[in-house]
Amino acid sequence: MRVTGNTRGVRTRRALALSVAGLTATSTLVLGTGGSAQAASCTTSTGPYQKQVEKYLHRPVDGRQSAADCKAIRSFQRTYGVTPDIGYAGPITWRTMKTLTAQKAAGKNPNKAKKCPTNRGRIACVDLTRQLSWIQDGSKLKFGPVPVRTGRNGYETRTGSSKIYLRHINHWSTLYNVPMPYSQFFDGGQAFHSVGVKMWNPPGSHGCVNMRPADAKAYWNLLKNGDDVYVYGRKPGT
Template identity: 35%
Template structure:
């Protein structure tokens, strides 16, 4: 059979197959034998599928102004790969938005600063699930249940497990704040104590460091505001004192606590 005859036979066979399966096929281009347009598959009911639909924009999960545990995880993951240095705080602020923009730019994604589904999948693929320590690096973790010794009277109830301080009056929690403790070389003592001295503008004579709103409860150990804790979070530690990073919160407690009030430090 000649080349023309074989080509004609092939075309007839292709048309016959197309009729059987419900497809439409274009004749070969005279110049190069290539199809001029893609084959369109018929859907049930005889409706043509047509070209593939244009991709839709990724759904936005979180954006500036949002808050919650999901935002805290986002911030912890961004910290793992060096895009965020503050927090996690649980609030999608301007620093978080800038970090997301930087991550998106590096990966060739639209630089919106909003965390959409595509950005989130890429971030998850590059990081590990953050643990409690990473999620609450700068505080804000839920407070542990108060020790039974905290349920009567006026008490600074301090949990080493959750790293929180509750200011309690007659079993009611007035306020809660994040705290940090001494290192293993200078641990914060555990037990029941009482405030014996308050010093608003105290400076440590031993370490020459400021201890604003100091409330001493055991020797040289006190509850006080810490500039270092506010700046570095749990990356640092005290020399045995109970450090607070929220100045407004500790100022309010300092104004309410009296000499003789109880302090309970427990694991």
Template identity: 40%
Template sequence: MEVALDKLGTFGEVTVDGKQSDADCKAIRKFQQRYGISPAAGRAGPTTADVAQRLAATDTSRCKTGSGTTFCVDLTHQTVFAMRGGKVVLKPTVTRTGMPGFATPTGAYSVQNKALKEWSNPYEVWLPYWQRFNGGIGFHETTTYIHTKSIGSHGCVNLLPSDARAFYELGKVGTRVYVFGHRPGT
């Protein structure tokens, strides 16, 4: 956990020594709060460790980008980030993609339309910060706890509220979307 947090940076001072200090606990709590991990108690449980390892393992160079903005979805690590001109403009964050039978399709797409709030007829739920990129599949704020591994989306790219807003503000109709990797279990 310390190694992953140290690699990610920005959460406070972490000493990589195998011991959990007060500074480590503060950094872990800040990390848990940022990524919506409950409870955000400053102790590194399995969910915290899993999220930190997935983020630290995300290789942004695997995303095929063009000259403009590209939203990159890493199915293998269940992370998403944005790049522009080969540089990361939104750091990797957690996502939840398609569950078995509803796999998020890999490939290159583009944002087809956007809505601050889109009603999903099949699932009877509002989808905040909606950005459609393939048929009925798009980016949106999650409507459930994103870290529940036993569930997935119906193909959409679920995001934490602050991340959904950041991607919505950055994206435009025509923004490139590149989905790569394979979600374990699908």
């Protein structure tokens, strides 16, 4: 069939009208009326740890969720990788706040309780309870403490003494099909290695001790095969 110029013009105008209509509909869906999409992402529900979370965030402690409470909680969740980030004062958010408080309290004396051995020379210590790790020589702190992300429920990082037995700077996990930079294996398939997520991002690893890239690199430079590793405590939520 022959297409005339007039027919082409009608079709063009119809296509343009449909495109504009589609764009308008999409914009309405995404933006909503008066920012409804943004409001919908922030919960109005009062969480079971509302008062504790309000106190931590220096909010008025009344145990009732408000728009300002939700905004402050959601900002915290996004900063520390807590999901879902909808401003709900639930157990994961409160657990993260308690862990951060314990990490801050550790300061530069993470082994104050002497739970990590001080008679083995250089040793990497991992405290599952506080989600902290550090390196010491005897009782002298060499690096850290730094936050870590250990095994989730069902894949707990094993406790006890071990030694680094394999190091691979550009390791690739064939089991989970993910990169594991600066891998230093110390117990079966469990290793120190770098990841690209927040250290407080739930639920945790598959048993490895996840670290921030700079910390994993520092561990790589400070440790070697045969160095001791000591893991103790229990990760909150496991």
